[in-house]
C-alpha cells in the first residue's frame with residue numbers, strides 16, 4: 485500500500501513537471517522575441533562599442549543588446565573581432581533595421597558595418 489502511494493506521488497510529480505514545461509514553451513512563443521548575432525566591423529575602442537550599442541538599443545522593438553569583443557594577447561580587447569547579440573520583437577523591427585542602425589552610428593572618424601551571423 486505504501487509503495488503504491490509513493491509511486492502515484494512520483495507519477496503526479498512527473499505530470500506536473502511536464503505540464504510546466506509545456507506552459508513555459510507557450511509563454512516563450514507568445515512573447516515572440518527573436519535573437520540575432522551581428523558581426524560588427526569598424527570599431528576601434530570602447531567609445532565605438534558605446535555608440536553602436538546605443539544606436540541598436542534605440543531601435544523600437546529592441547529589448548537587449550549585448551556586445552562582445554575579441555581578445556588579443558589574453559587581455560587586450562580586439563575591437564575588430566566584435567559581435568552584437570540583439571534580442572528584438574519581430575513584429576516591431578527586423579534584421580535590416582538593426583544593420584542600418586549600426587551603420588547610422590558611424591561618424592566622420594569611424595564607419596561601422598554589420599553583417600548577420602546567425603538568426
Ligand SMILES: [Cu+2]
Pocket residue numbers: 527528529530531532533594
Ligand atoms: Cu572608438
